[in-house]
Amino acid sequence: MRIFQVVIGVLFGVAVFLSLDYILPSRNTVRITNVYNQLIDLNGTNAIFYASPDTGAVETSDGRRDVRFIAAVRPNGKPFVYRNEDTGLIWPPYFKYDSANLHAVASDQVSTAESPKWVSVSAYGWRIPWWSVYPNAIGIRPVAGPDVQPMNWPAMLILGIIGVLLAVVWRAWNRFIDRREGRLVRVEQRVPAAKGGGVSRIRRWWAARR
């Protein structure tokens, strides 16, 4: 039973981490080499990584869609390709509807290896080449050189807010447990509510620490 709990807990933790890694924006300094459109067949298993059909993306009746792509090279010389699609309105909640504008900005920053223009691209998602999965570019801004890595403050802010919300929920849950157990103890032993750190396990541990 204990093993079962540990396995479920670890799987849950990994799932949460992967979801956050996929959904939160990341920032990478790259050099844009090409912008292009390509017909993508959305009948495969990788369809969930593309925008949902209700975003205004036009799809043919046999499930193909013209998708904008931004090809780039990273400072270490390895290639990286973004897609540039409007997002759905619900999930992930980026509310992006300016992919045509972003394509204009991207094509303005196309450069060659001889005279490179470096840009910092904000994007969410993963690049999985064998599955034809591309991260979705959100914003592009020029930077001075390949070593300039702007701070990814949006992801930090979102993680901070999630952390605060978790702390609030954790505290409320503990108080709920405290009050419930306090009632049970009072009814059973006819004594006043437990003093000090309360009666939940975490509260007792914390009270013993102090």
Next chain:
Amino acid sequence: MALLRFVAIILLFEAAIFVIIRRWLRTTEIIRLEREWDERHPRGDSEVRRLFVQRAMAGFERTWRARLVWLVMIVPLAAILTIIYLVNHT
């Protein structure tokens, strides 16, 4: 239009949470006031107690606790508008 539909769904969702939180807050406050009355007047008088609670609740509507519940309606929409601005217009 997808955007209007989305805003309508968000507003409905917020309204539901708003109503739940408000009822919960009012109920706990009423229970607290009734207990306070019972402690002060052990013999109890339900009609006067009802009046006491009614008057105290009128004041409760003006406390910051009762007013902060409106943030449930404001914060999510403000967050969405901020994200829309940052993603599309900067």
